[in-house]
Amino acid sequence: xxxxxxRRPVGRxxxxxxxxxxxxxxxxxxxxxxxxxxxxxxxxxxPRLMEQEYVREFFEHKGKAPRCC
Amino acid sequence: xxxxxxxxxxxxxxxGSILLWGAIAALGALGFATLALSRGESVNAAWLLxxxxxxxxxxxxFYSKFIAERVFALDDRRATPAERLSxxxxxxxxxxxxxYGHHFAAIAGPGPxxxxxLAAQFGFLPGTLWLxxxxxxxxAVQDLTILCCSLRRDxxxxxxxxxxxxxxxxxxxxxxxxxxxxxxxxxxxxxxxxNALKASPWGLFTIAxxxxxxxxMGWWMRTWRPGKVGEASLAGxxxxxxxxxxxxxxxxHPALAAAFTHSGPALAAMIIGYGFVASVLPVWMLLTPRxxxxxxxKISTVLILxxxxxxxxxxxxxxxxxxxxxxxxxxVLAGKLFPFAFITIACGAxxxxxxxxxxxxxPKMLAKERxxxxxxxxxxxMESFVGVMAMIAACTLDPGVYFAMNTTPAALxxxxxxxxxxxxxxxxxxMRQLAQAMGEQTLIARTGGAPSLAVGMAxxxxxxxxxxxxxxxxxxxxxxxxxxxxxxxxTTIDAGTRVGRFMLQEIxxxxxxRFGATSWYPSVIVASGAIVAGWGYFLYQGVVDPxxxxxxxxxxxxxxxxxxxxxxxxxxTTILIKMGKARFAWVTVTPLAWLVAVTMTAGWQLVFSPNAxxxxxxxxxxxxxxxxxxxxxxxxxxxxxxxxxxxxxxVVMLLAVSIRxxxxxxxxxxxxxxHETPFVESAYAGx
Numbered sequence: 001x002x003x004x005x006x007r008r009p010v011g012r013x014x015x016x017x018x019x020x021x022x023x024x025x026x027x028x029x030x031x032x033x034x035x036x037x038x039x040x041x042x043x044x045x046x047p048r049l050m051e052q053e054y055v056r057e058f059f060e061h062k063g064k065a066p067r068c069c
Numbered sequence: 070x071x072x073x074x075x076x077x078x079x080x081x082x083x084x085g086s087i088l089l090w091g092a093i094a095a096l097g098a099l100g101f102a103t104l105a106l107s108r109g110e111s112v113n114a115a116w117l118l119x120x121x122x123x124x125x126x127x128x129x130x131f132y133s134k135f136i137a138e139r140v141f142a143l144d145d146r147r148a149t150p151a152e153r154l155s156x157x158x159x160x161x162x163x164x165x166x167x168x169y170g171h172h173f174a175a176i177a178g179p180g181p182x183x184x185x186x187l188a189a190q191f192g193f194l195p196g197t198l199w200l201x202x203x204x205x206x207x208x209a210v211q212d213l214t215i216l217c218c219s220l221r222r223d224x225x226x227x228x229x230x231x232x233x234x235x236x237x238x239x240x241x242x243x244x245x246x247x248x249x250x251x252x253x254x255x256x257x258x259x260x261x262x263x264n265a266l267k268a269s270p271w272g273l274f275t276i277a278x279x280x281x282x283x284x285x286m287g288w289w290m291r292t293w294r295p296g297k298v299g300e301a302s303l304a305g306x307x308x309x310x311x312x313x314x315x316x317x318x319x320x321x322h323p324a325l326a327a328a329f330t331h332s333g334p335a336l337a338a339m340i341i342g343y344g345f346v347a348s349v350l351p352v353w354m355l356l357t358p359r360x361x362x363x364x365x366x367k368i369s370t371v372l373i374l375x376x377x378x379x380x381x382x383x384x385x386x387x388x389x390x391x392x393x394x395x396x397x398x399x400x401v402l403a404g405k406l407f408p409f410a411f412i413t414i415a416c417g418a419x420x421x422x423x424x425x426x427x428x429x430x431x432p433k434m435l436a437k438e439r440x441x442x443x444x445x446x447x448x449x450x451m452e453s454f455v456g457v458m459a460m461i462a463a464c465t466l467d468p469g470v471y472f473a474m475n476t477t478p479a480a481l482x483x484x485x486x487x488x489x490x491x492x493x494x495x496x497x498x499x500m501r502q503l504a505q506a507m508g509e510q511t512l513i514a515r516t517g518g519a520p521s522l523a524v525g526m527a528x529x530x531x532x533x534x535x536x537x538x539x540x541x542x543x544x545x546x547x548x549x550x551x552x553x554x555x556x557x558x559x560t561t562i563d564a565g566t567r568v569g570r571f572m573l574q575e576i577x578x579x580x581x582x583r584f585g586a587t588s589w590y591p592s593v594i595v596a597s598g599a600i601v602a603g604w605g606y607f608l609y610q611g612v613v614d615p616x617x618x619x620x621x622x623x624x625x626x627x628x629x630x631x632x633x634x635x636x637x638x639x640x641x642t643t644i645l646i647k648m649g650k651a652r653f654a655w656v657t658v659t660p661l662a663w664l665v666a667v668t669m670t671a672g673w674q675l676v677f678s679p680n681a682x683x684x685x686x687x688x689x690x691x692x693x694x695x696x697x698x699x700x701x702x703x704x705x706x707x708x709x710x711x712x713x714x715x716x717x718x719x720v721v722m723l724l725a726v727s728i729r730x731x732x733x734x735x736x737x738x739x740x741x742x743x744h745e746t747p748f749v750e751s752a753y754a755g756x
Contacts, residue, residue, distance in 0.1 A: 023164075025299070026163055026164075026168075026171060027167055027368075028171070028298065028361055028364045028365065029174070029360075029364070030296070030298035030299070031298070035157055036157035038157070039155055039157030039161075043155075052291075054158075055296040056291065059290075060352055062352070062357060063353075063357060063564070064567075064571060065426075065429055065564075066422070066426075067178060067557075067560055067561045067564040067565065068175060068176045068177065068416070068420070068423060068425075069178045069179065069258065069561060069626075
């Protein structure tokens with residue numbers, strides 16, 4: 001079974017690494033373009049943003065959240 | 070084994086469960102008894118950990134279950150905002166353990182590390198009891214209830230919920246409360262960094278290096294390899310370690326050491342300038358990369374500290390109670406145990422700031438409603454555990470060293486008799502040797518909590534590396550700890566200044582819409598300048614204060630943070646009453662009543678106490694008119710009076726509008742309209 005990480009297909013061993021990478025990205029609040037593509041696919045529409053645009057928007061949005069004391 | 074029917078023994082299982090939970094409760098009680106009954110003899114940190122962990126486990130198993138199931142009736146069949154509004158960016162259904170890590174990284178800041186260190190002046194017992202009991206019945210309850218409320222309202226913010234569920238006045242009050250707390254918070258955490266880096270070329274060099282490292286990471290993640298946060302963070306961490314090693318070289322080089330040795334006011338000016346630049350620059354350039362770097366460092370250091378404490382189980386040198394618990398003239402912070410221990414430790418026991426996270430990113434990522442219990446309640450328990458570790462690190466220090474580090478010469482002179490009687494003394498030679506071991510010029514009067522925490526952590530880490538057979542590397546560990554604390558404090562400063570700037574732009578945008586455009590540079594510069602001027606003034610005032618600044622600013626911060634918690638609990642109580650769950654309102658009213666009692670008592674004493682070490686008005690009256698800075702100092706103390714009274718007024722106002730709303734709803738003079746989103750069946754139901 002293959003998963004897609006961005007636009008690059010990854011195999012079974014790469015899949016595990018990719019999964020770990022996605023977990024870490026989600027924990028630290030990093031952009032996950034693959035998740036965005038999956039969302040677009042599930043929602044049945046074409047991606048609105050290219051990867052670089054997605055990253056820019058993600059960072060802008062992240063910068064509006066407070067950090068706790 | 071497929072096909073084989075499983076035999077069930079409900080009575081046996083129930084008896085086993087009762088025995089297991091009874092044993093955990095008894096072990097926790099034994100831990101508390103050992104801590105509370107110790108009088109003079111050395112207590113091992115293991116007892117503190119046992120008492121804390123057993124209480125957390127029992128609180129999570131029973132109390133959080135009660136809140137999740139009985140009070141909010143969380144239901145996995147109901148689709149969460151992450152599922153209904155999924156957009157692949159902020160509304161993303163997320164595995165509960167992954168979200169637990171994300172939520173913890175968002176709520177954990179310098180507060181749970183610094184507060185317990187400062188409160189150690191009362192002894193290890195009061196702070197530990199407040200950390201452990203306060204979190205189970207207060208802090209974790211606040212986080213969970215606000216998370217549940219926001220979860221049922223599409224992830225709305227605390228301010229929006231206050232406006233919709235109470236009234237517009239409450240909404241504005243909540244927004245102002247956030248702005249006030251932001252200003253005081255930024256000032257006080259900046260003061261901690263200034264005190265940690267004062268006359269410390271090693272520390273300053275390492276922290277200064279984080280700025281170009283962050284800029285490099287920003288370029289890497291945005292332009293060179295878009296979105297590759299992991300790669301950029303690994304490179305950043307490697308450069309950070311090089312900077313740490315380079316700091317040792319700088320400290321030993323006469324010319325370089327002089328270039329990186331600065332006074333408090335000079336460092337304050339640098340941090341103020343940094344905050345302004347970080348707020349004005351594009352977010353990807355400095356703020357975001359620094360945020361990732363600090364998140365990785367924060368999570369890994371907390372884990373390493375937990376393992377190191379568990380390996381070493383060091384004895385606590387601080388007594389259970391010091392004379393300052395009842396005398397109220399502590400050299401670290403003035404005021405008696407009640408209410409000041411409960412103000413000093415805000416984060417770790419209950420922190421209003423968490424309500425912003427619990428009604429911010431987290432509710433938009435929950436895949437299932439019942440995951441809220443682990444994330445909201447469990448996440449806060451972990452923060453309390455961090456606070457307990459900080460308490461252990463501080464209490465492993467010799468009390469004489471602790472007080473010499475956390476006290477200004479003026480306050481030390483005032484408290485010298487009590488310190489001498491209690492046996493909390495240290496020779497100048499011992500302090501000199503300690504400073505030498507840590508690679509510092511001096512460790513006397515390094516107030517703010519960060520340096521003493523770093524010394525405690527360095528001893529613990531060095532103890533482990535020594536056990537493992539390596540060199541102790543105490544100085545390197547000390548500066549690693551300072552870098553760890555300063556890095557995420559600076560992240561709080563740049564993110565806080567930016568968020569404050571957005572809030573100011575939004576508020577003034579109602580008057581002049583052009584000003585509300587967050588990318589219009591004149592507005593960006595003016596709003597950033599105003600926010601920086603706000604916290605910068607309080608920072609400068611703290612730096613030049615002869616009592617060290619922490620003495621007056623930290624209680625103000627504690628009051629402000631608890632004020633925000635009171636706002637959150639008022640909102641949660643109102644929602645419970647409107648949901649027809651008034652019989653469960655005690656869940657939120659109990660911590661609310663406690664917070665109001667603590668905040669109002671502390672505020673009153675801070676303003677009106679006739680004791681010149683505590684009361685701000687008394688302090689202003691005691692200023693020597695011959696002092697050339699007398700007028701400025703009197704103005705500063707009076708300004709603090711105004712801020713404290715403002716906080717108290719906000720508490721009273723919000724409480725009044727909330728109680729009015731509760732009375733109107735309960736007496737059926739007003740319909741109980743809740744603004745929950747309608748039930749939608751989850752696609753995950755049954756999975």
